[in-house]
Amino acid sequence: MKENVTSATAFLLLLFLHTTLLNGxxxxxxPKIEKCRSPEKETxxxxxxxGSDGGIPTNYTLFYRKEGExxxxxxxxxxxxxxxxxxxxxxxxxxWMVYIIWVNATNQMxxxxxxxxxxxxxxIVEPDPPLNLTLEVKQxxxxxxxxxxxxxxxxxxxxxxxxLTLQYELRLKPEKAAEWETHFAGQQTxxxxxxxxxxxxxxxxxxxxxxxxxxxxxxxxxxxxxxxxIKMKDTTVWIFVAVLSSVVCLIIVWTMALxxxxxxxxxLPPVPGPKIKxxxxxxxxxxxSEELLSALGCQGFPPTSDCEDFLVEFLEVDDxxxxxxxxTHEKDHPIQSMKPTHLDPDSDFGRGSCDSPxxxxxxxxxxxxxxxxxxxxxxxxxxxxxxxxxxxxxxPKSINLEGKITxxxxxxxxxxxxxxxxxxxxxxxRSSYHNIADICKVALGTVNVPAVSLKKEENHALNYSAxxxxxxxxxxxxxxxxxHFHSKANQEKTWLLPNExxxxxxPRPMDYVEIHKVNKDGALSLLPKQKxxxxxxxxxxxxxxxxxxxxxxxxxxxxxxxxxxxxxxxATVTFEEPAKETPQPLQRNQAEKNxxxxxxxxxxxxxxxxxxxxxxxxxxxxxFN
Amino acid sequence: xxxxxxxxxxxxxxxxxxxxxxSLPICPSGAVxxxxxxxxxxxxxxxxxxxxxxxxxxxxxxxxxxxxQGRGFITKAINSCHTSxxxxxEDKEQAQQIHHEDLLNLVLGVLRSWNEPLYHLVTEVxxxxxxxxxxxxxxxxxxxxxxxxxxxxxKIVGQxxxxxxxxxxxxxxxxxxSLQMADEDTRLFAFYNLLHCLRRDSHKIDNYLKLxxxx
Numbered sequence: 001m002k003e004n005v006t007s008a009t010a011f012l013l014l015l016f017l018h019t020t021l022l023n024g025x026x027x028x029x030x031p032k033i034e035k036c037r038s039p040e041k042e043t044x045x046x047x048x049x050x051g052s053d054g055g056i057p058t059n060y061t062l063f064y065r066k067e068g069e070x071x072x073x074x075x076x077x078x079x080x081x082x083x084x085x086x087x088x089x090x091x092x093x094x095x096w097m098v099y100i101i102w103v104n105a106t107n108q109m110x111x112x113x114x115x116x117x118x119x120x121x122x123x124i125v126e127p128d129p130p131l132n133l134t135l136e137v138k139q140x141x142x143x144x145x146x147x148x149x150x151x152x153x154x155x156x157x158x159x160x161x162x163x164l165t166l167q168y169e170l171r172l173k174p175e176k177a178a179e180w181e182t183h184f185a186g187q188q189t190x191x192x193x194x195x196x197x198x199x200x201x202x203x204x205x206x207x208x209x210x211x212x213x214x215x216x217x218x219x220x221x222x223x224x225x226x227x228x229x230i231k232m233k234d235t236t237v238w239i240f241v242a243v244l245s246s247v248v249c250l251i252i253v254w255t256m257a258l259x260x261x262x263x264x265x266x267x268l269p270p271v272p273g274p275k276i277k278x279x280x281x282x283x284x285x286x287x288x289s290e291e292l293l294s295a296l297g298c299q300g301f302p303p304t305s306d307c308e309d310f311l312v313e314f315l316e317v318d319d320x321x322x323x324x325x326x327x328t329h330e331k332d333h334p335i336q337s338m339k340p341t342h343l344d345p346d347s348d349f350g351r352g353s354c355d356s357p358x359x360x361x362x363x364x365x366x367x368x369x370x371x372x373x374x375x376x377x378x379x380x381x382x383x384x385x386x387x388x389x390x391x392x393x394x395x396p397k398s399i400n401l402e403g404k405i406t407x408x409x410x411x412x413x414x415x416x417x418x419x420x421x422x423x424x425x426x427x428x429x430r431s432s433y434h435n436i437a438d439i440c441k442v443a444l445g446t447v448n449v450p451a452v453s454l455k456k457e458e459n460h461a462l463n464y465s466a467x468x469x470x471x472x473x474x475x476x477x478x479x480x481x482x483x484h485f486h487s488k489a490n491q492e493k494t495w496l497l498p499n500e501x502x503x504x505x506x507p508r509p510m511d512y513v514e515i516h517k518v519n520k521d522g523a524l525s526l527l528p529k530q531k532x533x534x535x536x537x538x539x540x541x542x543x544x545x546x547x548x549x550x551x552x553x554x555x556x557x558x559x560x561x562x563x564x565x566x567x568x569x570x571a572t573v574t575f576e577e578p579a580k581e582t583p584q585p586l587q588r589n590q591a592e593k594n595x596x597x598x599x600x601x602x603x604x605x606x607x608x609x610x611x612x613x614x615x616x617x618x619x620x621x622x623x624f625n
Numbered sequence: 626x627x628x629x630x631x632x633x634x635x636x637x638x639x640x641x642x643x644x645x646x647x648s649l650p651i652c653p654s655g656a657v658x659x660x661x662x663x664x665x666x667x668x669x670x671x672x673x674x675x676x677x678x679x680x681x682x683x684x685x686x687x688x689x690x691x692x693x694q695g696r697g698f699i700t701k702a703i704n705s706c707h708t709s710x711x712x713x714x715e716d717k718e719q720a721q722q723i724h725h726e727d728l729l730n731l732v733l734g735v736l737r738s739w740n741e742p743l744y745h746l747v748t749e750v751x752x753x754x755x756x757x758x759x760x761x762x763x764x765x766x767x768x769x770x771x772x773x774x775x776x777x778x779x780k781i782v783g784q785x786x787x788x789x790x791x792x793x794x795x796x797x798x799x800x801x802x803s804l805q806m807a808d809e810d811t812r813l814f815a816f817y818n819l820l821h822c823l824r825r826d827s828h829k830i831d832n833y834l835k836l837x838x839x840x
Contacts, residue, residue: 042717068704094715095832096825098703118699122828162839163717163832211835212678212828 027110627759
């Protein structure tokens, strides 16, 4: 019995519970306050979302507490805001104060409470949309037509007193368009739209926002149809103007294209290429003496009077027997095989030019630099016969390589820019010779070749002279001298060259080149030093004194170089020369054939000076003056 | 990007208030007899107050996002502003009923009350371990503009109510120790509280001035 009762009770209980559960009744779920909003910062409303209601009617109550107060209040108005809302009217609303709000859900089975929400009305302001949006197409007579929009603020917002400050935004689009065109209107309640498509129906909306709050919803759409017969006078005029100006521009462009080049040439004359005042290394290397000489054909040669100072060169002739002469006499060979010979450091060869502010002085410091290897510029064919190895331009003249002063005349130059080697008895005027040779070569060559080539190319000329050496030499001695000279010349390089290293400066002993005669072509015929021994003895007297340097006083007749004895030079030496030279006429004559004549001094002077290393300027003065 | 938003704010604020501000006469600094009209003074003041509040609002939001999430600071930041001692109107009716002179003085009081806290805010934000640049920049800007607004207001008061320089009422701020606490939680809450109060007070000032301007 008891067992039956117990089991029955249990069964019934279970049944009851079961039925209860099947009914779904339970305590309400937790509600949640969704949103609180104030339309004008004077009232606000809060809405909540109920949780599960447990199947049975649930009662929701909202409670709140204000900041600074301890009392709990219940919602004053559940109706105005709609279901599940609480409306706080002006009386119950305080700004700048935090409200703590929560919702209670109660039903038969239980109750639940939402999370408290902290609300400050200041920051939940969201106004209603603006009202009375009106559209109008205005067409002033003296202007462009436009769409005029007008609206008014929402009713509740108090803008007049400044409690709320509203800003507006509008958007419009043609009916069929996909995207809105948005405009910000600031605090004004009207707006003008100018960019319109005619004949279209436009839709417009407007919304507002408080100074520190959220945007309202968009107002209801307003539409307007833009009439298509609006006159857009300005447009046609502007189109016409645009077309006209584009046509004009096209014409101008076309003209420019056709005649552009000539115009540009007129406006911007072409920049002249660089004038080559000296030898072009490149040309020299190639051995094209014509080009080289043409390149040298600087208009400035002979240098003008103001250049005279620069180009006063003093040749220090130094004779040193010790120098090794090149065995070969090939044109190229001596040049390339030239080795730097020992230079007498005491020799003040070229010192004068170093000191003088001449271009040539630039190269004073490098007396020992071996000449650059280069082929002798093959101005003309290389004579195969060493005897007739008057190179290139030298062909008409044979250069007497017997290193005395080479008298040369700068082509067309009147100034004595050529450093004229002074004759020191024992100085081998190698380099000077070479330089002279160069000059001669230059002279022989094209007319405008500046004898005073200030470039390295002059060295090439020296090489050239080396060839001449070879050419003029009939005797080994000569050749040797020439070689020596040549080597010296190579070393000195361009003492003649204004801007080249001054061979003069090199202290090496130089050989004198005797000027045989001056050819009518303006070639300086140089004689190699005939009697070296004599010369040496002669020169020995003045071994280390600064030798006189021939100074080119002027150039006459474009091909005659008037040499002047260096004032520093000893006058005695000058006079010695003639005496010395006289015994050598025979030799000279012999060599004459093979010599190239660089210059053509007046015949009488020529003969008189004969193998003089230098020319007596007085002689020339007479002849030329 | 915060600088950009700052710039944007500036732009916006100037745009917003550009309507009411037509052409402000420029008084060269140092000019003694420069007379700016009252409406112009108000326009300028409103511009400043609007700007200050925008900055404060942004600053608070940033701080809240960055440091105060999940800490429930808001629950504690109730009734904790130092300026609550000043009896300010709490809704529109009260604000409209108050006399404009009193309102002006009130504004001045609030502004003065914030001089010191702003200064300390800047110093303390600078020394925060993460040193958020944006917040610091805004704090500095607010401090600067607050001073200017105060000057402007004093000028306005001088024009509206000349010679009435009585008691300079303002609230004393005593929150500095909490700003400097070693405990990070307390420190952060102190910052939060300060920024929260700043946001509110700057809005109050802005609102009052706009009311006054339209009167």
